[in-house]
Amino acid sequence: MDDQEKRAGLLSGGQVTRRDVLKAGVIGAAGLTVLPTILAACGGSSATAAPAPITLGSNYSDPVPKKAMADMAAAFTAKTGTPVTINTVDHGTFQDTITNYLGGKPEDVFTWFSGFRMRFFAAQGFAVPIDDVWSTLTSNFSDAFKVGSTGNDGHQYFVPIYNYPWAVFYRKSLFADKSYTIPVTLDDFKALCTKMTADGLIPIAFGDKDGWEAMGTFDIINLRMNGYQFHVDLMAGKQKWTDPKVLAVFNAWKDLMPFHQTGAAGRIWQDAATALVQKKAGMYLLGMFVSQQFKAVDDATLADLDFFPFPNFGTAFDAEKALDAPIDGFMLAAKSAGGAAGAEQTSAKAFVGFLGTGAAQDIYVKADPSNVAAAKDANTSNYNALQQKAVQLISSAQKITQFMDRDTNPGFAGPNGMQNFILQFIGNPSQDLSALLTQIQAFWDGLPA
Amino acid sequence: MTQAREDTAPDRAGLTAGSSGAVASRRRRRYSVLTSRDKLILALMVGIPLIFDLIFIWGPTIASVVLSFTQWNGVHPLDGSQWVGLGNYEKLWSSYAPFWEGVKHNVLWFLVLMLIATPLGMFFAILLDREMRGTRIYQTIFYMPVVLSLAVVGLIWEFQYSQDNGLIDSVFRSLHIGNVDWLGDPNVNLWATLVAASWRHVGYIMVLYLAGLKSVDPSLREAAAIDGASGTQTYLHVVFWVMMPINIVIAVVTTIESLRAFDIAYIINHGKNGLELLSTLITNNSISEANFIGFGSAIAVVLLVVSLVPIVTFLTRMMREEKQ
Numbered sequence: 001m002d003d004q005e006k007r008a009g010l011l012s013g014g015q016v017t018r019r020d021v022l023k024a025g026v027i028g029a030a031g032l033t034v035l036p037t038i039l040a041a042c043g044g045s046s047a048t049a050a051p052a053p054i055t056l057g058s059n060y061s062d063p064v065p066k067k068a069m070a071d072m073a074a075a076f077t078a079k080t081g082t083p084v085t086i087n088t089v090d091h092g093t094f095q096d097t098i099t100n101y102l103g104g105k106p107e108d109v110f111t112w113f114s115g116f117r118m119r120f121f122a123a124q125g126f127a128v129p130i131d132d133v134w135s136t137l138t139s140n141f142s143d144a145f146k147v148g149s150t151g152n153d154g155h156q157y158f159v160p161i162y163n164y165p166w167a168v169f170y171r172k173s174l175f176a177d178k179s180y181t182i183p184v185t186l187d188d189f190k191a192l193c194t195k196m197t198a199d200g201l202i203p204i205a206f207g208d209k210d211g212w213e214a215m216g217t218f219d220i221i222n223l224r225m226n227g228y229q230f231h232v233d234l235m236a237g238k239q240k241w242t243d244p245k246v247l248a249v250f251n252a253w254k255d256l257m258p259f260h261q262t263g264a265a266g267r268i269w270q271d272a273a274t275a276l277v278q279k280k281a282g283m284y285l286l287g288m289f290v291s292q293q294f295k296a297v298d299d300a301t302l303a304d305l306d307f308f309p310f311p312n313f314g315t316a317f318d319a320e321k322a323l324d325a326p327i328d329g330f331m332l333a334a335k336s337a338g339g340a341a342g343a344e345q346t347s348a349k350a351f352v353g354f355l356g357t358g359a360a361q362d363i364y365v366k367a368d369p370s371n372v373a374a375a376k377d378a379n380t381s382n383y384n385a386l387q388q389k390a391v392q393l394i395s396s397a398q399k400i401t402q403f404m405d406r407d408t409n410p411g412f413a414g415p416n417g418m419q420n421f422i423l424q425f426i427g428n429p430s431q432d433l434s435a436l437l438t439q440i441q442a443f444w445d446g447l448p449a
Numbered sequence: 450m451t452q453a454r455e456d457t458a459p460d461r462a463g464l465t466a467g468s469s470g471a472v473a474s475r476r477r478r479r480y481s482v483l484t485s486r487d488k489l490i491l492a493l494m495v496g497i498p499l500i501f502d503l504i505f506i507w508g509p510t511i512a513s514v515v516l517s518f519t520q521w522n523g524v525h526p527l528d529g530s531q532w533v534g535l536g537n538y539e540k541l542w543s544s545y546a547p548f549w550e551g552v553k554h555n556v557l558w559f560l561v562l563m564l565i566a567t568p569l570g571m572f573f574a575i576l577l578d579r580e581m582r583g584t585r586i587y588q589t590i591f592y593m594p595v596v597l598s599l600a601v602v603g604l605i606w607e608f609q610y611s612q613d614n615g616l617i618d619s620v621f622r623s624l625h626i627g628n629v630d631w632l633g634d635p636n637v638n639l640w641a642t643l644v645a646a647s648w649r650h651v652g653y654i655m656v657l658y659l660a661g662l663k664s665v666d667p668s669l670r671e672a673a674a675i676d677g678a679s680g681t682q683t684y685l686h687v688v689f690w691v692m693m694p695i696n697i698v699i700a701v702v703t704t705i706e707s708l709r710a711f712d713i714a715y716i717i718n719h720g721k722n723g724l725e726l727l728s729t730l731i732t733n734n735s736i737s738e739a740n741f742i743g744f745g746s747a748i749a750v751v752l753l754v755v756s757l758v759p760i761v762t763f764l765t766r767m768m769r770e771e772k773q
Contacts, residue, residue: 209632211718211719211722262630266612266638409739410737414733414739415720416733420721420722427634427722448744
């Protein structure tokens with residue numbers, strides 16, 4: 001708050017006080033409740049005596065994240081006296097109904113994702129620009145996070161809370177038992193897969209029943225073979241799916257497919273992760289949330305989980321060390337009651353500003369250690385080994401992507417779009433892939449402009 | 450009010466008095482039926498349901514039809530710029546592959562229910578009608594799935610079909626029959642889903658048909674028996690034809706069930722990868738992050754037109770019967 005605002009605040013506080021004192025004189029009892037307000041107003045520095053309460057629309061519907069979110073909101077209320085009401089909606093439903101939600105009567109602040117998915121909704125005027133919040137946050141985030149929070153018009157719309165890497169997960173004890181070594185190149189990786197098959201293991205656990213999980217495999221192969229810029233352009237529709245470079249990606253994936261767990265189209269990722277937990281499978285390419293399945297067993301099992309970056313393909317793009325590291329965070333809804341202006345917006349901005357601090361994010365990642373805090377001033381000393389390694393992996397990457405369904409048009413990534421096409425590929429990798437890619441490009445071209 | 454009505458009624462009678470006999474009789478009928486209070490009540494009785502009908506049925510229907518000619522995504526107010534004419538329908542017809550998959554699957558759904566599940570339900574009803582021992586128990590067992598919502602049925606069967614810890618695959622594995630990806634293989638999952646849908650449908654039809662069988666006049670069966678007809682002959686030549694109204698109801702119920710098929714497929718995988726249905730395509734397009742309401746509406750209109758065929762057939766038949 002700059003000086004001018006502060007002065008205005010004091011002035012209005014004075015007016016309210018005078019009127020309240022008068023009222024208090026008439027109705028004695030009322031004076032008791034007004035008194036603290038007067039005192040607070042006289043305090044000077046805390047001129048915003050009674051901050052407007054705010055509402056938060058949350059898709060953190062699983063028990064652990066839900067509790068962590070409540071803890072963060074409680075910390076904000078304790079710090080500032082601003083009541084925060086959280087409305088939690090099942091995350092699938094939240095995402096499917098996001099347009100109606102944001103166009104109707106949304107809460108002041110809502111949970112969302114960085115990337116194209118954020119810019120898409122910001123561009124439709126659903127979000128409040130929060131450049132003023134970012135003026136205080138800039139020093140607390142690396143440049144990549146600021147880019148990830150910026151809309152097409154150059155304004156910031158998003159406050160990151162955490163991110164997590166996609167990598168190849170494995171059990172340390174299994175690798176030690178069988179004397180497997182971490183593969184660095186694609187050839188090493190294939191040799192390891194062959195060895196695992198010989199040892200009676202499923203080399204790569206795999207599940208894609210919900211349609212999005214396997215997108216991560218496409219992303220990483222495309223990043224290794226064709227590089228960050230091509231991948232981002234492809235996601236944005238500036239490159240064609242019929243490009244031979246994309247065909248090469250699917251062919252490379254096809255070569256790896258015999259090492260993948262069969263029946264992926266009917267398996268949820270949790271069941272694929274269970275194969276890794278039970279040492280039936282040797283590796284699993286997934287986001288760090290796979291650790292939730294390990295944590296559910298016990299802490300010793302969680303401590304046995306480790307990961308390595310997806311192997312190099314021997315291209316010029318290996319040096320980018322690019323990976324999917326999706327960022328989650330918060331936005332201000334433009335159509336909420338206090339969204340356009342006013343005291344609620346001031347409170348809401350203060351809230352997202354608070355969520356952008358290490359103090360808030362520490363609370364979250366402590367409760368849900370499958371993520372790492374986005375803020376620089378977050379306390380990383382309590383991180384478990386996996387979290388520490390995740391920080392290293394992400395910070396060593398020169399290029400970071402979000403994830404296919406966050407980097408492209410939401411209508412393209414949906415169940416009858418890319419989800420379905422990838423499932424078609426998994427169901428029959430030896431089909432005519434050029435024909436499949438033609439279908440994909442036709443689907444993109446058929447989307448409303 | 451009451452006073453006024455009493456006054457006007459004789460007045461009206463007076464006005465028409467002195468006309469020909471035909472008019473006099475019509476006058477008397479009008480007088481006896483339509484007092485203004487009756488008119489009011491009639492207007493309310495017709496008007497209120499009509500208003501509800503217009504608001505909740507015709508309003509959304511017409512809105513869907515209008516929206517199907519647009520590219521509306523539910524965000525900006527509708528204006529001319531979102532108008533695409535028949536564009537959505539052209540896309541459906543020519544380039545949107547899931548649509549024809551959906552049509553195919555709805556047709557298969559209908560055929561399986563009509564040719565397998567419904568006859569099976571009727572057959573169970575006939576067996577149970579024979580008052581064999583434990584009828585009540587069988588009845589309860591077969592009817593049990595009907596009490597469950599289709600969403601719950603979907604969930605139950607999803608667990609049964611799971612290839613990692615489902616019952617069905619465990620049995621298959623122990624018998625050393627190969628591993629089948631029941632819900633993931635696009636050539637298999639529709640049939641697996643149809644088993645689940647039929648599991649419920651059979652019980653539903655059984656109860657409807659059993660109720661009908663109970664109401665068949667026993668003397669008809671006796672007469673047939675005296676004429677020397679066997680049980681099967683009695684059913685095929687007498688009972689089936691006496692039950693025509695119930696048969697039609699069952700045919701209509703089966704048709705409607707296969708047109709509105711949605712829940713199980715949506716629970717299993719949101720209707721993709723071999724489980725596309727018109728209803729899931731409508732949902733995936735209209736209620737999604739991208740909100741293709743216009744395109745979803747076009748699919749909804751197609752489904753509406755298809756649904757009108759059995760509905761109109763059924764209604765005209767019912768009305769004709771009532772006239773007789």
